[in-house]
Amino acid sequence: MSHNTGSGRTTPRRGFWYLLAVAATTLLLVTPSSASDHRHQPHAGGSDWVGSWAAAVTPPDSRPDTQRFHDQTLRQVVHLSVGGDRFRLRLTNVHGTKPLSVGAVTVSPRRGGRGTPNIDPTTAVPVTFDGRSSTTVPVGAEWVSDPVELDVADNSDLVVSVHLPESTGRASVHYEGRSTTFLAPGDATSGSGENYESIGTARYFLDGVDVRTDSAGSVVFFGDSITDGVRSTLDANHRYPDVVADRLLKRPEPRELGVLNAGLSANRLLTDAGLGGEPAIARFERDILSQTGVRTVVLLEGINDIHHSAGAVESRELIGVYEQLIARAHEAGIRVVGGTITPFEGAPRYNAAGESDRRAVNEWIRESGAFDAVVDFDAVVRDPGHPSRLAPRYDTGDHVHPNDAGLAAMARAVEIRELY
Template sequence: MNTNTQGTTTFRAGVLHWLIVLTVPVLLVLPSASAAGHPPHAGKDWVGSWAAAVTPPAADRPAVRDFRNRTLRQVVHLSVGGDRLRLRLTNVHGTEPLTVGAATVAVRTGKTGTPKVDPEKLAEVTFNGEPATTIPVGAEWVSDPVDVAVPDDGDLVISIHLPKATGRASVHYEGLARSFAAPGRATGDPGGAYSAIGTSRYFLDGVDVHSEADGSVVFFGDSITDGVESELGADHRYPDVVADRLVRRPDAHELGVLNAGLSANRLLTDAGLGGEAALTRFARDVLGQTGVRTVVLLEGINDIHNSYGTVDPERLIDVYEQFITRAHQAGVRVVGGTITPFEGAPRHTAEGEERRQAVNSWIRHSGAFDAVVDFDAALRDPEHPTRLAPRFDTGDHVHPNDAGLAGMAGTVDLSALDRSPGRAFRN
């Protein structure tokens, strides 16, 4: 339990009996629950600019694909830029060592949605000074710095040759950008050898940049954070839109934005395509990120929805408190997001709605978080507050459309992301 929130036990004992106030402000900035947060640094340092949470393949797709002697080409959309970069490759869910034969990167200047690059702009990636490496089972591997300058809000094309059978892939299913593959070693190919293989990402979970940014913020959640219903290739996930807002500030080079959303993820249990429970992956996907200062937490809807509302809200609150304790121990601020409406979804029940409201009351009023962003208030229908506003609803009554995701991003107070002791607050 968070020892900085005196009276929390009393509060939680009666949480189901709270009178829910549906007209609360969209954002509540609370007094800091700890001295979490790192002071701004002077000069350049490594920060995270892009990330993806990975999961083992689902039971019906045990290996996902055979990548033996093939080259993967994947495109990632960065938040902040820098004068150098390094890749973070992953074999965390693998079943055998992952051999990387060669890798290249290039800033994309061509049309979105294609594998084409200017071959003169391709730069080789090395690992401990060598072009090839082998990543042990269960490990993440960071490349040497690559002397390629990348812009804010830019696209990076990453090509990885996999000369041997890869075993079980570490995969992010909802990449929302086309991935490509070519036979053999094609890391220097301008694009003609490649064919599209879908929109999942493989063996790649981060890009760091050498930047004047003060650090990074991780958006941690499920399919809503993952942006699963947003436009393909448009980078309209709500963390992407927050990144755009950060870049447009007068002091643009301030925070990298990392999306650790994972579709179908739950707080309490592992979930097939949704991967490991949120508490299990928190250390890797949040605390393990480069330069992390703040995490924005939006999880819980899948636990409520998939249980038909029978989950005990106290159990969800226990997990939130664990997140807060572990993050504060690491000097990371925690911004809590309220759970969004889902009336009309297949497993919505009156009991589930009561659970959602109880958890949201705790998020808003307990004082446990360093700040609160009220996504519920931003997305709900003013005439029917237990459901999404029709203009934000994709039709499944759970996932916001692009307009809804933009509304969520606009709800986030940027100063709550980089607040630290003794620092001026900028918006």
């Protein structure tokens, strides 16, 4: 990795309400319990709020598995990177069309093996919002819970159960959660799990968990389906950011970093991709700048623009978006690590024009000096004898997405010292 100098941090605004305008005029509202946020301040050790888990959300599309809910309980599992002595949840209605009524929320450690909804009901801890067990999340808003006074461990699973007593309307959803989501009738927030059934791997209305801990801050991995880990093993936490999180936990406690995955399958730099949601430039503020305690973002995106346009997108257009993202991050005092775009020969829309654009963008990433550091994912996963395609041992078979072994190789390529 190469290294350049970043800029200083800004100081967040505080008050009874914390209001942050995102691209496309979306509002981010934070409850009074979160008025002490330190979202853009550097962490130099000591107990502070840090992002430990996140998921980027989109409006629902026409997929048949897209859900709407009415008097039902969603049970979702989040895998924390760093633990702490208390935590808070972040619910989201950013893409909703009506206020989201939340009847009750509980959290509990998972009981039993992965891919199950089971908990010990005696361990279910109620979550409150401004002291109340129920709340309503306005349209276009994110809602932060009161702190929950409970120790949570590093590298642990939290089971989050949310009762939705009224019709939810359009959901804010993350389709490729790679973790099984469950549903039960009525208020089953403290139920053991026997009334729950699997409804797929999409996540709904939940986009973050912050913890109070001794940590150096958090790092956001921002990208598309490769960062999202869409072909990784279900319920196993084998996405490449998960493996980086495991590496970070081996460092002394004050030097740990929370890991936030802002990967969004089918996402593009330039255009709204439908099921891939808003383009990167539009979601950058919500999925990076509004996260808690962020020091660094690792940016790996652009393959969808190249692939789906069959080479019609020019490399200079993609570079222009990178430059905008870098400038906005630096204004907030956040370092940016650029990841080179991985090979895709053999994919349906591969052609020579697209490959030429990919190589031109990668050359700029490596040589321009625009990033604070570079991680060469392309060099790690490509076939040495045929560098325009993935190495066979890392290819899931679609010639775009690395398998678990490829994702682990990508994680090993990230130099930990460049994340601070």
